Amino acid sequence: MRLSTLFLACFAFVACEQKPTPQPGTGPSGSPDGSAAGAREAAAGTILIGEVGSLTGAQATFGISTRNGIEMALDEVNARGGVKGKKVAVRVYDNQSKPEEAANAVTRLIAQDGAKLILGEVASTNSLAMAPKAQAAKVPMISPASTNPKVTQVGDFIFRVCFIDPFQGFVMAKFATEHLKAKKAAVLRDNKSDYSIGLAQVFTEKFKGFGGQIVAAEDYAQGDTDFRAQLTAIKSAKPDVVFVPGYYTDAGLIARQARQLGLAATLLGGDGWESEKLFELGGKAIDGSYYSNHYSVDNPAPKTQKFLTDYKKRFGVEPDSLAALGYDAAMVGFAAMEQAKDTSGPALRDAIAATKDFDGVAGKITLDANRNAIKPAVVLKVNGSKLQYITTIAP
Numbered sequence: 001m002r003l004s005t006l007f008l009a010c011f012a013f014v015a016c017e018q019k020p021t022p023q024p025g026t027g028p029s030g031s032p033d034g035s036a037a038g039a040r041e042a043a044a045g046t047i048l049i050g051e052v053g054s055l056t057g058a059q060a061t062f063g064i065s066t067r068n069g070i071e072m073a074l075d076e077v078n079a080r081g082g083v084k085g086k087k088v089a090v091r092v093y094d095n096q097s098k099p100e101e102a103a104n105a106v107t108r109l110i111a112q113d114g115a116k117l118i119l120g121e122v123a124s125t126n127s128l129a130m131a132p133k134a135q136a137a138k139v140p141m142i143s144p145a146s147t148n149p150k151v152t153q154v155g156d157f158i159f160r161v162c163f164i165d166p167f168q169g170f171v172m173a174k175f176a177t178e179h180l181k182a183k184k185a186a187v188l189r190d191n192k193s194d195y196s197i198g199l200a201q202v203f204t205e206k207f208k209g210f211g212g213q214i215v216a217a218e219d220y221a222q223g224d225t226d227f228r229a230q231l232t233a234i235k236s237a238k239p240d241v242v243f244v245p246g247y248y249t250d251a252g253l254i255a256r257q258a259r260q261l262g263l264a265a266t267l268l269g270g271d272g273w274e275s276e277k278l279f280e281l282g283g284k285a286i287d288g289s290y291y292s293n294h295y296s297v298d299n300p301a302p303k304t305q306k307f308l309t310d311y312k313k314r315f316g317v318e319p320d321s322l323a324a325l326g327y328d329a330a331m332v333g334f335a336a337m338e339q340a341k342d343t344s345g346p347a348l349r350d351a352i353a354a355t356k357d358f359d360g361v362a363g364k365i366t367l368d369a370n371r372n373a374i375k376p377a378v379v380l381k382v383n384g385s386k387l388q389y390i391t392t393i394a395p
Helices: 034-043 060-079 099-113 124-137 165-179 194-209 228-237 248-260 277-286 302-315 321-339 345-353
Strands: 011-015 046-053 087-094 141-143 158-160 184-190 213-220 241-243 266-269 290-293 358-360 363-367 377-383 386-393
Touching (some): 046 060, 046 099, 060 087, 099 124, 124 141, 124 158, 165 266, 165 377, 194 213, 194 241, 248 277, 277 377, 321 345
Parallel strands (some): 046 087, 184 213
């Protein structure tokens, strides 16, 4: 990505048709006073929303892509006149890929900045740190891509526009048994990640349900860089596939070390693999692997292709699923604001909950009674430096 999209400053304010302008500070504790700024924005007739994302740290590509998608949605809605005749502004805080920073950021957005809606996070552990704060304040929060079921279980003000891990785990177990004809699987999970733990559990249950056998189950912790002991144990179990439900930062290194050890089993993953960095970190070792995802750039839908063209023109790269879901999360929020009787938390919550057949760039979105999106998943294959669409699996 271009340097201008990296948002090296951790606080950005976007309003009307302005380009994002980095502000002083290194996060919530280093940003300018939000309460005064929030009051000025309200006086100026704008609607302020908040975004919390990992713009730096281990999951930085997640936050940057999501931020770009939200920026596109914001500019689009403001070009149409905003919401209820008012422009929409977004205040962004970088949580540095840390749950405690995510919690601090959402508290500041609500208590000091007066944000009407919170967008974020991608990593489920970060969303779980944020959700109780939003729920207690009765400010709606929409996660673009946190798939752990516990996120929306926090309360009725918490939503997401993505599928959840029970479905994603089913998708990869079904794909492994039916498409790859796998009989034996191993699982290598991050035991410090709610996302990884939940997805590993579901995959294990579903793979067994399809008649497969889990021959090895190994753990690591986020930040580890040496996986050889676990991979050696997995290799000795002779699995057909190895399910690695971690993030791209881990998957690339695991792939390299697996191949160095002569482990030839096909590697499988979840949507946490989604990043342009996956190719860089995994190199040739990641080739031939598969992972579940929220959308494919090969989707011929006009709305998706227009988003693809506009994003590439603006940022110089193809949008990944996090960019698409960031855009969709913002657009669902804006549509709800337009429908709600006012921008109070309860009114906006009710309008978001009524979302049905919303035409998003990552597919149609209907929110169920648990505030989760009902939508299909795609399976992608890593093929060199490209992703190859393989199949779509519906709920």
